[in-house]
Amino acid sequence: MSEAKASIDHETVSQVGDLAGQNYKYGFVSDIDSDKAAIGLNEDTIRFISAKKEEPQWLLDWRLDAYERWLTMTDPTWAHVDYPQIDYQALSYYSAPKSMADGPKSLDEVDPELLRTYEKLGIPLIEQEMLAGVRKVAVDAVFDSVSVGTTFRDELAKSGVIFCSFSEAVREHPELVRKYLGSVVPKSDNYFAALNSAVFSDGSFVYIPPGVNCPMELSTYFRINEANTGQFERTLVIADRGARVSYLEGCTAPMRDENQLHAAVVELVALEDADIKYSTVQNWYPGDADGKGGIYNFVTKRGDCREARARISWTQVETGSAVTWKYPSCILRGDDSVGEFYSIAISNNLQQVDSGTKMLHLGKNTSSRIISKGIAAGRSSNVYRGQVNVHAKAEGARNFTQCDSLLIGDKCAAHTVPYIETKNPTSTLEHEATTSKISDEQMFYCRQRGLEAEEAVALIVNGFCREVLQNLPMEFAVEAQKLVGISLEGSVG
């Protein structure tokens, strides 16, 4: 094992040790003057958002069409989650820091209070050289409904990479947006995707030109600050033929007593021989120990391996949110294309997670791999829901699925709900599932060696998640490991 890895593990446990009862360190609220849409949702709200963003008519029409469809739809009820009916007329659908009204021309013009907010979150919005040997990371920061800054744009532009806010992409690259928007997740795909299509505010846009290996990690940090405001970001990543990109998103929100809605859509398009690696470290506020407050995270993420030998890999570390409803999926359309899903989903206290993936095999010799690690503690509920679907023409399709659940304590629940369907007899599908508990013997063994109880849990859980953690970009592995420890704080008595 490398020294770097050893040092990460060490940091994990020391981080957990440092915590004194404060589980969620991103729970502060920034005092920023905001420009908000009136409460409620109707056609005028959508026109307001579209006008604020100076969008072309076609996009407004697209939104209004999505809204029409949304009105005819209902909340999905099949997920194993329980939350009160959301009053969509009680939410605000747009909030932007006032200082952003004219749009900063460069990072130098960004409101210092905003920069301080991101600094507090540990996210550098000032371009800085990283340590030797570590790749540079370009960041797009989305605060409530708008992108407040994107770093390293000029350097990326040199290799032809477009990395900017979604609103900017609409203005600067309308042909690309129009071609790909909604091409992976249609606007009426599901209730939350339709809502997002109607009211989406901002998000990130990435385009990697043919044959280009993106020279740095790209990342977006989402922050919900305003109260009673939904966040509906839209992310679109396109890797043209032979292009490669690794992208990471991180999410945090203040601690508030009321629930907040986050309904995002992420679309990935990988053309021939392209490779997209998409990682998420989701640390939205999970609510307090009694289940009060927290984010409803209802997200549609889908990647399309549109041409031959395309490859899309999802890695997610889900630790936050009160309720999570999320199934990053792959459409394996191109022959020999590959889809991967690596997931760690941790639920503590009264959190509810219903998450998994869908692998849709359409092309010949397509293959997919699913590694899911669910950890349930407290009184939480943790469901893996996965679908592997092989169509009649998908000769030689292969899937390997492994779902492992780890229970901490005896008041939590873990469920595994795999759907496997094949219409082609040449396919090979494997499914393995395990459920285990952290044993008293393991705990005693660790404590006899000097570890505090919570340090021991963090160590054991990090071990359980190893296969997935190793899959994260090195720059973020440290953060993810720490998060695993922190999110399980208080899970052992």
Added chain:
Amino acid sequence: MTSFMKINNLRANVGDTEILKGFSLEMGAGEVHAIMGPNGSGKSTLSYVLSGREGYEVTGGDVEFDGKNLIEMTPEERAHAGMFLAFQYPLEIPGVTNMTFLKTALNAVRRGRGEEELDAASFLRFVREKAKDLGVQDDMLRRQLNVGFSGGEKKRNEILQMAVLEPKFAILDETDSGLDIDALKTVSEGVNKLRSPDRSVLVITHYQRLLDYIKPDFVHVMANGKIVESGGPELALELEKKGYASYLEAEVANA
């Protein structure tokens, strides 16, 4: 010599059953004591009570450990104070490498002692040296903790942990169980290398065989929850011939 550890009339229950029934023992710094006894005499319970495992309730007596009241301390506090238990059945922790575990444990103990934690590079140097002393290959450090280890490897790994944590007091709980003669030799050699004037060792075993390799200063016979006879190394040889029957009979007669 002042005693390093003083166990005084210790009584302990598991559930409603009393297992330790007035166990007393004094050990000086650097001494090696062996406790021998038949199955069910309370040997393993003794090791768990001393190391603070939950579910073992102390109902009477006390233990003074390096000047501290041991019974009031949590398992990790005991570890920080210098206690080490080499487990009869070492636990597996999948996904956690041996190296990570050793580093986490060492730094936890160092923190507990108010010492600086070791950084990655110093730790690596330190652990490689310890491993080399004990003839442990680098490969074993990279493997997941005890996962897929043979019985011999697990026990050697316990001794490696002991070498890294440098305890003042170590309990070897039936370290010889499940080992073939070669593994037994290797493990014993490891233990002997770790003998030092400031490290006391309590060897718990059924068989005299282990004591051919780890020479104790004192041998005690445990039966029915307490020590029934104490002597020098020759007592172990005697036991090997006589067996435990006479002690058990005596206990029954006294009951």
